[in-house]
Amino acid sequence: MSPISAVNDFVVKFANVNGSGSASANELFAKSILRMGVPVSPRNIFPSNIQGLPTWYEVRVTEAGWLGRRGGVDLMVAMNPQTWDADIREIEPGGYLFYDSSKPLPASRFREDVHVIGMPLTEICNATYTDARQRQLFKNIMYVGALSVLLGIDREAVERLIAEQYRGKEKLLQPNLNALAMGCDYASTELDHPIGLRVARTDKVGDRIFVDGNSAAALGCVYGGATVCAWYPITPSSSLAEAFQRYCARLRVDAGSGQNRFAIIQAEDELASIGICVGAGWNGARSFTATSGPGISLMTEFIGLAYFAEIPLTIIDVQRGGPSTGMPTRTQQADVLACAYASHGDTKHVVLFPEDPHECFEHAAAALDLADRLQTPVFVLTDLDIGMNQRLCAPFRWEEGRRYDRGKVMTHEMLEAGTPFGRYQDVDGDGVPYRTYPGTHPSKGGYFTRGTTKNPNAVYSEAGPDYVYNVQRLLRKFETAKALVPQPVLRSSEHKARVGVIHYGSTGPAMEEAVAALEAAGIHLDTLRIRAFPFSDAVSDFIQGHDQIFVVEQNRDGQLRTLLVNELGIDPARLMPVLHYDGTPITARFITGEIAEQVRVMQIGPRRKDKVA
Amino acid sequence: MTYLAKPRLHHPTLPVNAVGFTRRDYEGKISTLCAGCGHDSISAAIIQACWEMNIEPHRVAKLSGIGCSSKTPDYFLGNSHGFNTVHGRMPSVLTGANLANRDLLYLGVSGDGDSASIGLGQFAHVMRRGVNMVYMLENNGVYGLTKGQFSATADEGSRSKRGVVNTDSPIDTVSLAMIMGATFVARGFSGDKRQLVPLVKAAIRHRGAAFIDVISPCVAFNNHGGSTKSYDYVREHNDAVNRIDFVESRAEITADYEVGAVVDVEQHDGTVLRLRKIDEMHDPTDKVAALNYIQEHQAKGEVVTGLLYLDPGAEDMHAHLGTVETPLNALAEDDLCPGVAMLEKINASLR
Numbered sequence: 001m002s003p004i005s006a007v008n009d010f011v012v013k014f015a016n017v018n019g020s021g022s023a024s025a026n027e028l029f030a031k032s033i034l035r036m037g038v039p040v041s042p043r044n045i046f047p048s049n050i051q052g053l054p055t056w057y058e059v060r061v062t063e064a065g066w067l068g069r070r071g072g073v074d075l076m077v078a079m080n081p082q083t084w085d086a087d088i089r090e091i092e093p094g095g096y097l098f099y100d101s102s103k104p105l106p107a108s109r110f111r112e113d114v115h116v117i118g119m120p121l122t123e124i125c126n127a128t129y130t131d132a133r134q135r136q137l138f139k140n141i142m143y144v145g146a147l148s149v150l151l152g153i154d155r156e157a158v159e160r161l162i163a164e165q166y167r168g169k170e171k172l173l174q175p176n177l178n179a180l181a182m183g184c185d186y187a188s189t190e191l192d193h194p195i196g197l198r199v200a201r202t203d204k205v206g207d208r209i210f211v212d213g214n215s216a217a218a219l220g221c222v223y224g225g226a227t228v229c230a231w232y233p234i235t236p237s238s239s240l241a242e243a244f245q246r247y248c249a250r251l252r253v254d255a256g257s258g259q260n261r262f263a264i265i266q267a268e269d270e271l272a273s274i275g276i277c278v279g280a281g282w283n284g285a286r287s288f289t290a291t292s293g294p295g296i297s298l299m300t301e302f303i304g305l306a307y308f309a310e311i312p313l314t315i316i317d318v319q320r321g322g323p324s325t326g327m328p329t330r331t332q333q334a335d336v337l338a339c340a341y342a343s344h345g346d347t348k349h350v351v352l353f354p355e356d357p358h359e360c361f362e363h364a365a366a367a368l369d370l371a372d373r374l375q376t377p378v379f380v381l382t383d384l385d386i387g388m389n390q391r392l393c394a395p396f397r398w399e400e401g402r403r404y405d406r407g408k409v410m411t412h413e414m415l416e417a418g419t420p421f422g423r424y425q426d427v428d429g430d431g432v433p434y435r436t437y438p439g440t441h442p443s444k445g446g447y448f449t450r451g452t453t454k455n456p457n458a459v460y461s462e463a464g465p466d467y468v469y470n471v472q473r474l475l476r477k478f479e480t481a482k483a484l485v486p487q488p489v490l491r492s493s494e495h496k497a498r499v500g501v502i503h504y505g506s507t508g509p510a511m512e513e514a515v516a517a518l519e520a521a522g523i524h525l526d527t528l529r530i531r532a533f534p535f536s537d538a539v540s541d542f543i544q545g546h547d548q549i550f551v552v553e554q555n556r557d558g559q560l561r562t563l564l565v566n567e568l569g570i571d572p573a574r575l576m577p578v579l580h581y582d583g584t585p586i587t588a589r590f591i592t593g594e595i596a597e598q599v600r601v602m603q604i605g606p607r608r609k610d611k612v613a
Numbered sequence: 614m615t616y617l618a619k620p621r622l623h624h625p626t627l628p629v630n631a632v633g634f635t636r637r638d639y640e641g642k643i644s645t646l647c648a649g650c651g652h653d654s655i656s657a658a659i660i661q662a663c664w665e666m667n668i669e670p671h672r673v674a675k676l677s678g679i680g681c682s683s684k685t686p687d688y689f690l691g692n693s694h695g696f697n698t699v700h701g702r703m704p705s706v707l708t709g710a711n712l713a714n715r716d717l718l719y720l721g722v723s724g725d726g727d728s729a730s731i732g733l734g735q736f737a738h739v740m741r742r743g744v745n746m747v748y749m750l751e752n753n754g755v756y757g758l759t760k761g762q763f764s765a766t767a768d769e770g771s772r773s774k775r776g777v778v779n780t781d782s783p784i785d786t787v788s789l790a791m792i793m794g795a796t797f798v799a800r801g802f803s804g805d806k807r808q809l810v811p812l813v814k815a816a817i818r819h820r821g822a823a824f825i826d827v828i829s830p831c832v833a834f835n836n837h838g839g840s841t842k843s844y845d846y847v848r849e850h851n852d853a854v855n856r857i858d859f860v861e862s863r864a865e866i867t868a869d870y871e872v873g874a875v876v877d878v879e880q881h882d883g884t885v886l887r888l889r890k891i892d893e894m895h896d897p898t899d900k901v902a903a904l905n906y907i908q909e910h911q912a913k914g915e916v917v918t919g920l921l922y923l924d925p926g927a928e929d930m931h932a933h934l935g936t937v938e939t940p941l942n943a944l945a946e947d948d949l950c951p952g953v954a955m956l957e958k959i960n961a962s963l964r
Contacts (some may be wrong), residue, residue, distance in 0.1 A: 225949040225950060227941040252949070259938070265712070272705040276708050277709060279696075279705065282706070397956070437942060438714070439674070441671060446693055
């Protein structure tokens with residue numbers, strides 16, 4: 001079989017052992033390609049483990065800029081004997097296998113249709129280093145060196161990245177450069193190079209940045225003015241709170257006094273972390289928590305109270321596979337309904353769906369504004385795929401002089417001037433009442449906060465009409481939210497399209513690529529990327545404007561589809577689910593296959609109204 | 614409870630305190646609790662302490678969980694912001710509120726169901742963090758609003774109104790608070806206001822986690838023979854270890870109890886507590902000795918009351934976190950947003 005030949009368009013997968021130090025070497029590999037102006041999209045596929053279990057790092061090299069997962073592997077860097085057989089099976093016919101040939105393997109362990117490249121990494125390392133840890137760590141750098149020669153990656157780019165990484169730690173710099181050189185030299189002299197897969201310098205990266213969504217959301221919270229963060233460690237959200245800590249230590253410490261303009265509490269559980277956010281929000285500080293599905297479950301009682309008591313706070317849910325003992329290191333979009341309708345009683349919540357780290361930053365800051373404006377909990381629903389993987393995205397932007405929207409807060413001056421105050425009165429007709437911060441005025445504006453047993457002046461009341469007034473006002477407030485939340489992004493086909501696709505969140509990149517493939521196959525479709533709940537009118541217009549709608553999601557039950565049916569009163573038959581939920585990120589190949597097949601079926605026979613896919 | 618609404622107008626001759634408020638300004642809505650409920654006496658003690666200490670009512674935030682005791686913040690300090698939160702979760706809400714504005718006085722009101730059962734975890738952790746607050750646990754050993762089930766502070770062997778004998782070990786909230794890191798721990802009795810009011814005042818002056826467990830008999834469900842939380846039982850078994858004579862150095866000394874050795878304890882912020890010892894064996898600044906004392910006396914069926922433990926060098930959560938003096942809720946864009954130029958630098962570092 002002739003070897004695959006491709007320039008700037010292939011997938012490399014590294015199979016490693018967790019805790020072997022491979023992560024930084026693999027990232028170095030991905031970044032060196034970026035530095036050559038070629039977009040990459042890497043993904044960690046890791047176990048719930050610190051040391052010993054298999055872990056993979058998949059790098060899609062894509063000049064076209066398709067940042068979704070492609071599926072399939074063109075070059076496997078097989079460094080983990082435990083997963084050897086499965087790793088070998090995954091290689092595309094005609095693909096390449098790079099492996100540590102220190103220990104001879106029988107021919108039966110290889111594939112005939114795969115081009116094999118052996119390098120005695122362990123042997124070289126054992127001959128060069130005496131320290132066991134060094135042998136392991138430099139093995140990783142060494143294979144990066146060898147790969148750079150095999151794929152034609154600019155060695156200087158790699159060296160510069162190493163220099164940046166070890167700036168200030170010069171003692172570590174030279175040994176790393178030496179290991180890289182050894183890898184390069186071996187490949188240059190002993191291996192056929194370059195291979196059919198090539199990286200060629202181009203300029204397709206532009207001014208984009210390479211960052212993970214958790215860091216981006218944390219930075220958005222810093223820019224958005226969050227001062228209180230309370231959290232409980234849970235994969236895949238922990239690195240968000242840790243990034244907030246890191247950014248605050250750098251950006252929020254008073255230079256004169258050394259004191260902090262932030263407070264971070266690692267709470268005893270999620271009940272306490274949301275409780276702390278509720279208390280801080282009630283008292284006028286911008287607060288947020290970062291969690292994942294199981295944390296949302298624990299928080300739901302408080303979320304209901306915050307909804308009815310109208311307390312601003314932001315909850316960032318980095319979704320994973322459920323339940324508590326589920327797939328903590330795998331990605332899904334399966335908390336949509338749990339968040340949208342979180343808690344007992346009649347509740348529904350504002351939910352934002354960022355697509356990538358750029359939007360994680362924007363939506364985190366927007367959520368803090370929305371929470372204050374609407375006096376309610378606001379969810380930002382990311383997932384492991386964008387949260388814990390570095391993704392190429394548009395640079396962060398902030399408008400010079402942007403002010404925070406603190407919403408309707410009645411001040412001491414307003415109260416002093418005689419402005420009437422009733423905590424739960426709808427004075428403007430938008431359902432949003434005025435609030436006072438505790439401690440504002442000696443004789444005016446004080447009120448008692450509780451759930452639903454109250455009248456518009458916050459006086460205890462169990463009267464039915466008071467309850468109805470209040471929850472009807474909350475519905476008006478939800479209506480107000482429609483125009484304030486990030487609006488959906490419409491992409492119209494150049495041709496008139498009968499078919500529409502609705503998607504959201506991390507599905508974005510795979511969807512874009514699928515659209516290109518489907519259009520190329522003559523299937524024209526418009527897409528609408530939903531960025532928030534409640535749905536704005538543009539969503540119903542889009543659904544009305546198409547004969548058939550596909551709703552692409554990464555969960556089993558079509559949760560957004562349920563929300564669309566329920567909230568907009570759509571005939572379920574018109575919304576066809578396209579669902580990917582095995583814990584791996586959705587691919588363009590999957591979407592293309594599903595939609596192409598459905599469209600074919602639809603065109604063969606007349607559409608039957610009673611049939612739902 | 615009484616059904617007569619209180620007149621809003623105050624008599625013009627009512628005395629005002631140093632900040633210009635009458636005692637009536639510290640009252641709240643009419644209590645809806647049962648006549649004779651210990652909790653109402655505690656509310657009255659809070660009212661008296663705040664009035665006498667010249668605390669502006671609006672600078673107090675009162676937070677509670679769920680239960681009879683947690684309803685009481687509506688019945689005092691009517692112009693303070695109050696928050697009736699979630700069952701057992703007042704401590705976390707109070708913690709967050711305190712983080713947002715360190716300048717207010719935080720009064721947490723809870724019950725034994727709220728703090729010792731559903732909320733035991735948050736009770737422990739709020740003490741560990743040294744949240745600057747006065748945490749009042751109105752302890753009656755019984756669930757009142759759900760009609761008389763035992764709570765986790767009910768003593769082993771005590772009998773319910775329906776005749777059931779409790780076989781579970783009680784949770785000793787004062788010892789637990791001390792072990793968890795509370796820096797002011799006291800126990801009072803709702804039937805002894807002369808002891809309780811100075812305890813509340815001292816707790817208010819304490820900077821750190823101040824905890825007062827107040828035995829507060831439930832007249833409806835736990836005030837019968839066989840109960841160890843009844844008025845009669847507590848009066849008979851009350852072992853008061855000390856009396857607080859005054860809280861601030863310039864305050865007037867109003868000793869009106871048994872006279873013993875006088876100890877002055879100066880706290881971190883310069884406040885002086887003058888303690889008049891009743892039991893010479895009890896030293897409130899020695900945590901281990903205080904714990905031993907409590908255990909020994911409780912084993913004899915006594916209800917140990919008074920200021921049980923005080924760490925004069927206590928620091929609070931804000932000191933631990935190193936937060937700025939300005940309340941976090943008063944910081945604005947200039948203090949919080951690193952700006953466009955910094956964002957460009959961050960962008961550059963991510964390429």
